[in-house]
Amino acid sequence: MSDRGMKKWAPFSSLIEQATCLEEMKYQRNKIDKPILTDDQKEKINYVLQSYKKGQEVKIKFFNDGYLYYINTQIKRIDLENRRLILEHGKLDFSNIIDIDTNEFF
Amino acid sequence: MEKRIAVIDMKAFYAFVECVERGLNPFTTPLAVCDPTRGDGTVVMSVSPFLKEMGVPSVCRRRELPNVPGMILAQPRMSLYIKKSAEIINIVLNYVGEDDIHVYSIDEFFVNLGPYLKAYNCTAYQFVRKLQKEITSKTGLLTTAGLSYNMFMAKAALDLDGKKKPPYIAQWTKADVKNKLWKVTPLSKIWGISHGYEARLNALGIETVGQLANADKNLLKAKLGVMGEQLWEHANGIDNTDLREKYIPEDTSFSNGQVLMRDYSPEEAKLILKEMNDDLAMRLRTRGKTTRRLGVAVRYTFSEGGGFSHQVTLDYPTDDTDKIYEDLLKIYEKYVGNHKIRGVYITYSQLESNLYEQLNLFEVGHIDTTKRDMTRAIDDLKRKYGKDTILRASALLEESTAKERHNQIGGHHK
Numbered sequence A: 001m002s003d004r005g006m007k008k009w010a011p012f013s014s015l016i017e018q019a020t021c022l023e024e025m026k027y028q029r030n031k032i033d034k035p036i037l038t039d040d041q042k043e044k045i046n047y048v049l050q051s052y053k054k055g056q057e058v059k060i061k062f063f064n065d066g067y068l069y070y071i072n073t074q075i076k077r078i079d080l081e082n083r084r085l086i087l088e089h090g091k092l093d094f095s096n097i098i099d100i101d102t103n104e105f106f
Numbered sequence B: 001m002e003k004r005i006a007v008i009d010m011k012a013f014y015a016f017v018e019c020v021e022r023g024l025n026p027f028t029t030p031l032a033v034c035d036p037t038r039g040d041g042t043v044v045m046s047v048s049p050f051l052k053e054m055g056v057p058s059v060c061r062r063r064e065l066p067n068v069p070g071m072i073l074a075q076p077r078m079s080l081y082i083k084k085s086a087e088i089i090n091i092v093l094n095y096v097g098e099d100d101i102h103v104y105s106i107d108e109f110f111v112n113l114g115p116y117l118k119a120y121n122c123t124a125y126q127f128v129r130k131l132q133k134e135i136t137s138k139t140g141l142l143t144t145a146g147l148s149y150n151m152f153m154a155k156a157a158l159d160l161d162g163k164k165k166p167p168y169i170a171q172w173t174k175a176d177v178k179n180k181l182w183k184v185t186p187l188s189k190i191w192g193i194s195h196g197y198e199a200r201l202n203a204l205g206i207e208t209v210g211q212l213a214n215a216d217k218n219l220l221k222a223k224l225g226v227m228g229e230q231l232w233e234h235a236n237g238i239d240n241t242d243l244r245e246k247y248i249p250e251d252t253s254f255s256n257g258q259v260l261m262r263d264y265s266p267e268e269a270k271l272i273l274k275e276m277n278d279d280l281a282m283r284l285r286t287r288g289k290t291t292r293r294l295g296v297a298v299r300y301t302f303s304e305g306g307g308f309s310h311q312v313t314l315d316y317p318t319d320d321t322d323k324i325y326e327d328l329l330k331i332y333e334k335y336v337g338n339h340k341i342r343g344v345y346i347t348y349s350q351l352e353s354n355l356y357e358q359l360n361l362f363e364v365g366h367i368d369t370t371k372r373d374m375t376r377a378i379d380d381l382k383r384k385y386g387k388d389t390i391l392r393a394s395a396l397l398e399e400s401t402a403k404e405r406h407n408q409i410g411g412h413h414k
Helices: A005-009 A016-029 A039-050 B013-022 B049-053 B078-093 B114-120 B124-139 B151-162 B175-179 B195-203 B209-214 B217-224 B226-235 B266-286 B321-335 B369-385 B402-406
Strands: A057-064 A067-079 A084-087 A090-093 A097-102 B005-010 B031-033 B072-074 B101-105 B108-112 B143-148 B169-171 B253-264 B289-300 B307-318 B341-353
Touching (some): B005 B124, B013 B031, B078 B108, B124 B143, B143 B151, B217 B226, B253 B266, B266 B289, B266 B321, B266 B341, B266 B402
Antiparallel strands (some): A057 A097, A084 A090, B005 B143, B101 B108
């Protein structure tokens, strides 16, 4: 069957603004609440940060604006005063950290 | 499992929104969405059901509107309609997953109901009624619906039946292919048959959908190509489209054009070229593309008629606004002559990904990262705060149209 499938129902996307608006709406509605960490999870993050050695790669799972992200990076500094990590490219508040793993092969 | 597909359409969408915003009843109010600040040849984008009942066509010119006391000409508010449209989709998304909605236009979308009927313990008809009622109670807008066993039949049920009168829903079964669909004439009443195809089918002696359905499929294919086969299948109520399959057309070109409000001299029109290029180059970068082929088309003043259209291929693909403008200008200056100008159009084609760049032996340093970072920062600002955030000073000139056009969506008032 040589059905053209969804091709024939492709919208006339003459309104680029409509597509953008729909994307934004979906982005908003798919947001999640920030996960609440258990004491064990907090303990683990604390442990990894305390035993962190300069130059180590870490994989951080963090929360931002309703979504979870992963980043592989190095920690340049732990800024206790402002309660945040200083990473290679940018800063991350402690409160947004969901999980951290180090590469233990060194 | 048999498929259950609904298509839902907003009745007289723009006009309805304008009535609801004003607290007026669309069935008793003569309202037309049509920019009152423009001339009498301005297009009427939508009319209230009240006007429609008086015989006003849905799409016409302002001068064709009847002289009705209390007529309201509503200035289009495209961004409001887009917002309302998203609001409606948002309501439906409370009941079905994103994959089971296909947004077809600003006022029309398909829903794949099949997978949900068991969970909600209702029939497809009841489901659609519920959606329709909820949309009306939350937005004040009226929907019309078609319901059937595939996308084409749902659309046919909507266009030929559901749209017309209360209760604004029609359900078509397989039996309705013969009972209803086959009776339809002229052929162009059917979705997917243009006046052009209608004429070609008429020439083959086919006047009704029934005749089309019983025509020789191979003959149609030979005469009309892949479309002939598709039309034959539709006429027989066959459409195997899977709504969940996403068809994402790849960008093959970008274009931008405008008809000017007065005649421009060739010198003045350069500014128009530049401003359109600023916007289009940003769109190109937003989509992560570069272009290798540029085109300029110019339309001369109406009394003179004619114009030109020329393209060039570049040595290497680019997304640099200034580089592109330089080349567009070369084409423009070569052909423009001494005509008065009424329309300017530009296109970028032969698109490539901007993820890699071809090094160039002869133009050392043509990859200017400082400039690229600056462009990126400007693009980000414009995306976040609007295109008017950073403008060329020339946007203040009388001949500039940049600000005016940034206040439009699809050529209509925002």
